[in-house]
Amino acid sequence: MDLEAVRTFAAIAQAGQFQKAAADLSLTQQAVSKRVAALERDLGVRLFTRTPRGAELTIDGQAFLPHARELLRAAERAAASVRSARRPLRVDVINSRGAQSGLLRGFHHAHPQTDLDVLMLLDIDTAVTAIRSGTLDASFRAVTAPGRPLPGDIESVRVLDEPLQLLTGPAHALANAKSVTPAQLAGHRIWMPGITPGTEWGAYYDDLAAEFGLTIESTGPNFGSDALLDTIADTPALATFMSEHTRLVWPAGHDLRRIPVTDPVPVYPHSLLWHRDNPHPALAALRTHLTATATAPGHDTPGTWTPPWTSTH
Known part of the structure; x- marks a missing residue:
C-alpha cells in the first residue's frame, strides 16, 4: 500500500477538503486527487463523496480511517527506530x-x-x-x-x-x-x-x-x-x-x-x-x-x- 496515498487520504479526512489538504501537504489539488483515485482503485471502494462544502467520508472511508492512521503511526515508529540520535x-x-x-x-x-x-x-x-x-x-x-x-x-x-x-x-x-x-x-x-x-x-x-x-x-x-x-x-x-x-x-x-x-x-x-x-x-x-x-x-x-x-x- 502506498503510504503517501494513505497520508493524503488522512489529510483530506482531517481537513474536510481536497484543496485544504493539498495546501497542507504542499501538493497540487490534481496530485491529491490522483493519489486518492489510485488508493480507491487499490482498495476497490470509494473513500470520499464530494459535496458543496468539500469532501465527506463514505462508510468505507470511515471504516478505513482508523487503520490508515495506525499505518502512518507504524511508519513513524519504524523510521524512529533507526534514528538513534532521536x-x-x-x-x-x-x-x-x-x-x-x-x-x-x-x-x-x-x-x-x-x-x-x-x-x-x-x-x-x-x-x-x-x-x-x-x-x-x-x-x-x-x-x-x-x-x-x-x-x-x-x-x-x-x-x-x-x-x-x-x-x-x-x-x-x-x-x-x-x-x-x-x-x-x-x-x-x-x-x-x-x-x-x-x-x-x-x-x-x-x-x-x-x-x-x-x-x-x-x-x-x-x-x-x-x-x-x-x-x-x-x-x-x-x-x-x-x-x-x-x-x-x-x-x-x-x-x-x-x-x-x-x-x-x-x-x-x-x-x-x-x-x-x-x-x-x-x-x-x-x-x-x-x-x-x-x-x-x-x-x-x-x-x-x-x-x-x-x-x-
Missing part, C-alpha cells in the same frame, strides 16, 4: 531492584538529559537476539553461559562483581551469625523460586550449588519478592540468596537478616553487552560511565568465587 537508549536489566538498575540510575543521574527505556528480558539469548536486530542497545548479563558463546558482533565488558548475601528469618539457625561460609550452608535449604532454567543466572546457581554442595530449591510458583520475603520470614527452615545491592523493603515484624557470605565470597558478575556497530550516541556515554565506575576485579580475585565460564573482559 530515540531513547534501550537497555535491558534482569530485574528492577537489582544492581543493574542501580548502575543505570547512576548513569541517569550523571546524564539527566539522556532518555532511557529500561526493559526486562528473560535470558541472554533473547537479549542478544534483540541487540543484533537493533531493537535493544545494551544488556546487563553474566557472560558467557556454558555452551552459549557470544556472537562475534557482540561486545562485552565486565562492570560489576556483586557479592551474594544470605537472607533469613529471625528463627533460622543462622539468623544471628555475623557471616557464614559456603561450607556452612551445606545442609540448609536455600529457596529461590525465581530461578528460570536455561538462563545464565540459572547456570550460575547450578554451578554454585555443585561447587559447595548446596541445596538450592526453585520449586513452587514465583509470586514475586514480597511473597518470597513473607515466606522466608515465617519459615525457619528456609533461607534465600540475595545480591548485596538488591533494594528490599519489608515489614518491621519480619525481622529479616542479611548475612554476608565469606571465604570465599560468591560474586555475581555483571557485564554490559552491545553490538559493535551500534551508532547510538548515548551508548558510548554509558560505556564510558560504567568504565569509570566499574567494580569488577575478576574471578581470580583472592577470596571471591565465580563460575569458571564467566568472562573477565
Whole structure:
C-alpha cells in the first residue's frame, strides 16, 4: 500500500477538503486527487463523496480511517527506530531492584538529559537476539553461559562483581551469625523460586550449588519478592540468596537478616553487552560511565568465587 496515498487520504479526512489538504501537504489539488483515485482503485471502494462544502467520508472511508492512521503511526515508529540520535537508549536489566538498575540510575543521574527505556528480558539469548536486530542497545548479563558463546558482533565488558548475601528469618539457625561460609550452608535449604532454567543466572546457581554442595530449591510458583520475603520470614527452615545491592523493603515484624557470605565470597558478575556497530550516541556515554565506575576485579580475585565460564573482559 502506498503510504503517501494513505497520508493524503488522512489529510483530506482531517481537513474536510481536497484543496485544504493539498495546501497542507504542499501538493497540487490534481496530485491529491490522483493519489486518492489510485488508493480507491487499490482498495476497490470509494473513500470520499464530494459535496458543496468539500469532501465527506463514505462508510468505507470511515471504516478505513482508523487503520490508515495506525499505518502512518507504524511508519513513524519504524523510521524512529533507526534514528538513534532521536530515540531513547534501550537497555535491558534482569530485574528492577537489582544492581543493574542501580548502575543505570547512576548513569541517569550523571546524564539527566539522556532518555532511557529500561526493559526486562528473560535470558541472554533473547537479549542478544534483540541487540543484533537493533531493537535493544545494551544488556546487563553474566557472560558467557556454558555452551552459549557470544556472537562475534557482540561486545562485552565486565562492570560489576556483586557479592551474594544470605537472607533469613529471625528463627533460622543462622539468623544471628555475623557471616557464614559456603561450607556452612551445606545442609540448609536455600529457596529461590525465581530461578528460570536455561538462563545464565540459572547456570550460575547450578554451578554454585555443585561447587559447595548446596541445596538450592526453585520449586513452587514465583509470586514475586514480597511473597518470597513473607515466606522466608515465617519459615525457619528456609533461607534465600540475595545480591548485596538488591533494594528490599519489608515489614518491621519480619525481622529479616542479611548475612554476608565469606571465604570465599560468591560474586555475581555483571557485564554490559552491545553490538559493535551500534551508532547510538548515548551508548558510548554509558560505556564510558560504567568504565569509570566499574567494580569488577575478576574471578581470580583472592577470596571471591565465580563460575569458571564467566568472562573477565
